Amino acid sequence: MVKHLAIIMDGNGRWAQQRGLSRSEGHRAGAENIGKITEAAIKYGIEYLTLYAFSTENWKRPAAEVDFLMHLIPVFCKTRLKPMLQNGVRLRTIGRTDDLPFFARKALLKAIDDTKNNTKLTLNLALSYGGRAEIVDAVNRLLADPERPQKIDEAAFGRYLYAPDIPDPDLMIRTSGEMRLSNFLLWELSYSELYVSPVHWPAFDEAELKKALDSFGSRDRRFGDVTAKK
Numbered sequence: 001m002v003k004h005l006a007i008i009m010d011g012n013g014r015w016a017q018q019r020g021l022s023r024s025e026g027h028r029a030g031a032e033n034i035g036k037i038t039e040a041a042i043k044y045g046i047e048y049l050t051l052y053a054f055s056t057e058n059w060k061r062p063a064a065e066v067d068f069l070m071h072l073i074p075v076f077c078k079t080r081l082k083p084m085l086q087n088g089v090r091l092r093t094i095g096r097t098d099d100l101p102f103f104a105r106k107a108l109l110k111a112i113d114d115t116k117n118n119t120k121l122t123l124n125l126a127l128s129y130g131g132r133a134e135i136v137d138a139v140n141r142l143l144a145d146p147e148r149p150q151k152i153d154e155a156a157f158g159r160y161l162y163a164p165d166i167p168d169p170d171l172m173i174r175t176s177g178e179m180r181l182s183n184f185l186l187w188e189l190s191y192s193e194l195y196v197s198p199v200h201w202p203a204f205d206e207a208e209l210k211k212a213l214d215s216f217g218s219r220d221r222r223f224g225d226v227t228a229k230k
């Protein structure tokens with residue numbers, strides 16, 4: 001059973017290129033696909049869906065592409081609000097969201113507030129997110145905490161991460177074929193199962209999600225032990 005699914009939504013650019021469209025069209029289609037996969041995830045009983053929407057490294061992209069992605073955020077918040085309310089989706093974010101432009105932060109804060117009482121699925125958008133940045137931010141929060149424990153173990157450290165109440169992902173899917181983590185959830189993915197799909201994110205549909213979940217269902221998760229734990 002997958003309680004928490006994490007996805008690296010890769011391949012918007014290649015999807016667009018194959019169709020003679022601009023990269024922006026690829027990102028627009030990618031953003032639209034978030035709604036479809038969120039609804040499919042609810043159908044499969046997934047409770048937490050964490051999506052890598054913008055990394056700390058993505059700031060290095062051409063200014064026009066960064067600008068387009070930033071403007072997609074309020075569009076997404078606005079068009080998805082009604083379906084999120086209808087489907088019981090609670091929106092959250094992880095990452096250095098203070099780095100986002102004001103209009104994007106404002107739209108996110110409103111959608112987060114409007115959906116805060118929903119309980120069916122938590123849609124957690126990683127924005128200006130980096131796994132190393134998250135660990136460094138956690139260390140700094142720990143150092144600044146006058147009530148920090150004298151000795152730190154993994155559980156104590158984990159409480160300083162961006163979303164300490166969300167369980168680690170059971171499964172991480174990367175679309176578009178690349179076999180790397182790209183600085184995504186470095187701490188949280190320690191024991192997650194990995195699944196790479198050749199399909200580009202805008203074309204990754206419910207049937208592809210089902211394939212990934214079926215693959216997960218056939219694996220033995222031993223967490224370093226000798227016997228499988230489900």
Ligand code: FPP
Pocket residue numbers: 009010011012013014015027028030031052053054058069072073076125201
């Ligand atoms: C990777 O495609 C995708 C991204 C860098 C961003 C993901 C963003 C979205 C799915 C849409 C925006 C989301 C929100 C919440 C508004 P790529 O450009 O790296 O594709 P490529 O590797 O084929 O060039």
